[in-house]
Amino acid sequence: MREFLVEITTTIPEGTSQEEVDRRRSAEAVRARELASTGHLARLWRPVGELRSIGVWRAADEEELREKVLGTLPLHPWMSFAVTPLEPHPNDPGRTGGTS
Template sequence: MREFLVEITTTIPEGTTDDEVDRRRAAEAVRARELAAAGHLVRLWRPVGELRSIGVWRATDDNELHEKVLGTLPLRPWMTLTVTPLEAHPNDPGRTGATS
């Protein structure tokens, strides 16, 4: 599986009811847990004072990431995404399988 850094900004459309927002947010939490259990959502952060998320996600390729992973999020229609494919850095202190 490849890793991707994904920045997500969610903008609620004007006129959306609080009930609809609450429903989608609850469904989003459930789906995030499912994707984490499946190994797709690795880590997720929210920058202090900002309404966006930054996460490390895994998928076999860009298509799977967009179609079968991020595309299944209930809030996806309201999201703007920036996706950066990642590769291991030789000096990463957390890298496994490194030889000296």
């Protein structure tokens, strides 16, 4: 699987009931745990004071990431995504294996 840096901004449509927001957020938490258990969601952060998320996600390619991973999030219709494909850096201190 390839890794992707994904920035997610969620914008709740005006007029959406708090009940609907709460329902989707609850379902979102469940889905995030499922995606983590399958290896698709590796890490997730929220910048201090901001209403966006930054995460490392995994998929075979960007199409799979967008359609079969991010597209399954309950908040997806309210989200915008900035996807950056990643590759290992030769000086990454967390890198395993030999040098190349």
